[in-house]
Amino acid sequence: MTEAPVEQAVARAHREEWARVVAGLARRFGDLGLAEDAAADAFVAALERWPRDGVPPHPGAWLTTTATRKAIDRLRRESHRDAKHRAARMLSDDVPPEPTGPVEDDRLRLIFICCHPVLSMPARVALTLRLLGGLTVAEIAHAFLVPETTMARRITRAKAKIAAAGIPYRLPSSADVGDRLAGVLAVVFLIFNEGYLATAGDDPVRADLCDEAIRLGRLLRMLLPAEGEVTGLLALMLLLDARRGARVSRSGELVTLEEQDRSAWNRALIAEGHALVRERIAAVAACEGRPGRYQLLAAINAVHTDAPSARDTDWAQVVTLYDRLVTVDPSPIVRLNRAIAVAEVDGPDVALAEVDRLSDALDGYHAYHAARADLLRRVGGRSADARAAYDRAVALAGNPAERAYLARRRDQLV
Structure with a gap:
């Protein structure tokens, strides 16, 4: 060979x-x-x-x-x-390990160890990418724009903290698994989001991180097929990633969902994501349970990716899904995204009133100012306010493609 x-x-x-x-x-x-x-x-x-x-x-x-x-x-x-x-x-090479269930349990156990609450979120991300993803320290450091020595120390400290805390190499108890699983899913989604719209650096999209997060999502689904939120997260990442090829123009500018060339979307990923969403809808209907955050976000993105064009989107259904999501996750960011959908149903004036109520909580968040700028532009007669909002969004945005898009929109104001 x-x-x-x-x-x-x-x-x-x-x-x-x-x-x-x-x-x-x-x-x-x-x-x-x-x-x-x-x-x-x-x-x-x-x-x-x-x-x-x-x-x-x-x-x-x-x-x-x-x-x-x-x-x-x-x-x-x-x-x-x-x-x-x-x-x-006392160990010989031919002594089998003690029986602990299927071999997959070893990987599941390792996921929960890497994402243990005793570790900071940056440490959980680094350890997960190193031990579950097999990325080198240099690759992880590059992905999160820190020196390799800094990332090496972060990983070393995380492993030392696990050892010092005496964290057992087993799955958490059934009473704790729900809370711990939520942390695991948050780590995987954070990795995906950093790839989908990088917060800093010259690359607007980090395909390697998106791919790694999806790979981890597939692993989690294989290990925990009955967990609805695991399936929901995988479906969400697939449906978002399906649009990757249409999200940045040749000039390096972000292309919004409304303006994207939908023929460039990955139909295989969309079909897989839709199948997972339908699976969860059927499961929830069968047991009359409540879908969680990731399942609802996946359903929202299923509506978007099902529409042949932006104007054909079933915005009323999107608002309904956001209404359900607010009951599960009433965070200001969820309310901001709901308001953006409301603008398509009830008009920009109604949406702007809702967005303005979020100013205290989201003043340092660039997407808040970007959404507000767009709504101010649409209501008419408030170009100066829209320009100020775009200026604030550009100043806060770390992604070069997003900054280019926001600057162009600002410069188009009359």
Whole structure:
């Protein structure tokens, strides 16, 4: 086998098996740092041995066995870790790990550890991308525009905090899983949002982060197929990402939903997202339950992506869905987005009154001023106020494509 196919096989194994290998090692040895290092050693060994020996028929099993041996070797070399050193001497390579349920539980356990509430949100994001996504420290640092040394310290501190807090390598209790799952989903959606509309840097859209968040969403759905919010989040990300190719013009300017070329949307992602939304609608109807935040956001985006043009959008249905969302998540941002939909049903004057009531809560949020500027432009006779609102939005926006769009809209005012 030539080198290129082997490298492709290793890259594919890295995408498919990294999280499984790291999670299994973390559960077996109770040490995130050791798990990460041993997994990396195994992939290095694959690059060295697979060109000579051939790609094994079961790459994941080969990597797990090799990584386990690497971990044991590391423990034996580190004599200052006496307790673990003694434990390692009792381990033989052919002793199976203790039974803990399906192998997928290892990855699920690792997700909950990476997103533990004891960690700050930036630390949760970094650790999730490193241990579940397999991204290098340099890649994560680049994604979030911090020096590599800063990101390395952030990840190291996060692992040390988990060890110091004595966080067990198991799933949270059933009483805690709801709250903990909400935090996990928030981390994944934050990763997606940073890719979908980057808050800083020269790239308006970070496709790598969008793809990674969707991959994590698929993993979560595979591990938790009965959790409605997991399915809702995956559907939401798919429906948003389907519009990626139409969101930035060739000149580097943001293209709003109303102005997008819908023929450029990814129909396969839309079909998959719609199927997931229909699945959740049927499930909610069957048990008369209440859909959560991500399910409602996915339903709203299903309405948008179902319309052949912006003017054909069922805005009344969008407002109805936002009314339900407000009961679940009454945050100012949700109310702002609801007001934008209200403008299409009841007119910009009604919507502007609702938006103005959010000024105290959202004065530092660029999207608030952008929405208000658009409404002021539409009501007529308030060009000076609209210009001031656009100025404020441009000053607050960190995304270059968004700034370009807002500046053009401002300069078009009479």
